[in-house]
Every structure is written in C-alpha cells, then in structure tokens.
Amino acid sequence: MPGVQEKGLLGERLAREMLERVKKLPKYLAKTAALFALFFIIGCLLSLFIKASPGESNLTASAFENLKAIALKNCLLIVTIYLSVIFTKLYGYGVCCVNGLILGLTCGWIVQTNIRLLLLLLPHGIFEIPNILATGYILSQNEESIRKNIKGYAAVLGAHLLFTLFCAVIEVFITPLFQVFV
Secondary structure: OOOOOHHHHHHHHHHHHHHHHHHOHHHHHHHHHHHHHHHHHHHHHHOOOOOOOOOOOOOOHHHHHHHHHHHHHHHHHHHHHHHHHHOHHHHHHHHHHHHHHHHHHHHHHHHHOOHHHHHHHHHHHHHHHHHHOOOOHOOOHHHHHHOHHHHHHHHHHHHHHHHHHHHHHHHHHHEEEEEEEE
C-alpha cells in the first residue's frame, strides 16, 4: 500500500501528464473551443437582459419530417463550412460563435425559468457540441492542403455528415424521451 508521500508524487505526476496532454491539443480545436465558450458565456450574460418569448416551432408533427428538416439544415451548414474554407475561414468561425451564443442564451433562459429543461439539451448536446467543435479541424486546413488531399478531405466531410445525421436522429427520437423528467 503506497504511503502518503508516494500518493503525493503519483498525483503530481498525473497532473503533469494532464498538463502535457492539454498542451498537445491541436491549436484548431483550442481556437474553436475558445470561441464557442466565449460566445456561450456572452449568451448566458445576455439572457439576463433579454427576456425570452416563446416562438413558434417550425417542426411538424411527424418525427420523420422533423428528422428530414433538421438533418437537411445541419448537413447544408456543414457542407457550406467545408466549401467556404477554400475562400475564407471567417464563415466557419462565425458558425461556431453563433452556435455558442444561441446555446448560451438558451441555457440562460432555461436556468431562469425551469432548470429541469436542461435535460432536453443533454441527449443531442453531448454529441452536437463536439460535432460543432470538429469544424475546427476543417478550419485548420488551407486551400493547398485541400487540393493535395481532396480524397481525404471528402472522407472527413462524409464522416462529419454521418455524425451530423446521427445527431439529428438523437434530437428527434431520443430527446423527446427526456420530456417526462421535465
């Protein structure tokens, strides 16, 4: 059984290893995550000053129609990000900022009204936020690297679109199951 001193050294070594892993995070992920987090915080703060008003849902009664609408909208967004990287990275970063702002506003309003509604964000948010942050990889590419490896770029796009469809399925079929807890 390790002594107190050995436990302290073990904890210190683990802390150093974690710090090294964080330092090795790709810069594109760090930049995208930082922008997303910054605008999330701004959204939370803005929610204190902007009162929420319930809007009309543009979703239909049919789950499959909802799935089609959400998947189409999100996949088109991903494709436009991939295409826009050839010309400018501003659009992709803008998408990350807007998504962070919207999520921050939504979370702020939920906390002010009924905190249990956060449960409805969990199922697809667990997957959708990493999917948004994955756009950071695309934003790290330049036109020359895309042209040199167009097949690889297309493969990443295909994987990103499949994961986006997976997120839409969770949003439409799993998230409503959490309504019983609200």
